[in-house]
Amino acid sequence: MMPDGNTSVPSREPGVKGRDAVVPAGRGQWLAVCRLDDLPVQGSRVVRRFGQDDVAVFRTHDDRVFAVLDRCPHKGGPLSEGLVHGMSVTCPLHGWVIDLETGQARAPDEGCARRVPVRVDDDGWVYLAGSGSAIDGNAE
């Protein structure tokens, strides 16, 4: 995955490993949260941030990584517990399908999950942008 335009140099500090990671909120920096291998294929992992909404980090079948706030745009369901298929996740509560690339709900549903910039470095570490860099799924 390519960087999203943020020119900050990723931190080399390793993040917390395990099912859920806890990382400090930061602005304008990249936070190492796990290694790519820590993410299940066609699965996800929750990153908890101090004073911020949780982030769901997803890995697709072809090792692409996406991150969105762990709140469904419908009624706040935990997207991290949804079924990953292709480039989408199906919310476990009422079945909305969310496009992981855009955050948009698939029609006829309307809504957008808030995306968080994520990158995978050549050494296999997954980085999330600091809290100040969260972007809306409608922004391009």
Ligand code: FES
């Ligand atoms: S809360 Fe996700 S589909 Fe309803």
